[in-house]
Amino acid sequence: MSAGIYRAFNTIYEEFFQKMKLLMPDEERIEDFHAGFLLLKRANNRAPLEMYIKSIFDFTLEILDKNEDFFMSHKKLNDIALDNSSFASKTGLHDKWSSFSDASKENIWTYVLGLTKLAFKAYNINDVKKCVKLKNNEIDVIEYLKNYQK
Secondary structure (H helix, E strand, C coil), X not given: CCHHHHHHHHHHHHHHHHHHHHHCCCCHHHHHHHHHHHHHHHHCCCHHHHHHHHHHHHHHHHHHCCCHHHCCCCHXXXXXXXXXXXXXXXXXXXXXXXXXXXXXHHHHHHXXXXXXXXXXXXXXXXXXXXXXXXXXXXXXXXXXXXXCCC
16 A cells, blocks of 8 residues: 555545535534544544545445435434544535535535545555445455455
């Protein structure tokens, strides 16, 4: 796993946070989530990518298909354990999604898709859909990805 991928991921994630702050200037949850990201990145440069992929893994197919349920009233999204820190619910995106313009939604999808693809690339996974479909729910996401092609 290349250190460059983690740097690129963190740079894009930081840019995404800045754009979200402009889009949702009164949303405190985005500020809180961003502060957590910065602390995590400072402690371990790889941690934000690992936390991101853990939080989105079960929704990867929806992300790749740009299914708006990922951002809206997805029950599974709302049931994610706190330690997975799903950014869609923790940042307020799920509350505001329907009020965004089509252009804003497309920009958000661009970031989310880019971050998701980059996260899988960190584990040298090219066929993301196949990888997601084969995972057994009993296995930790990070361990599964590390051993996926071995």
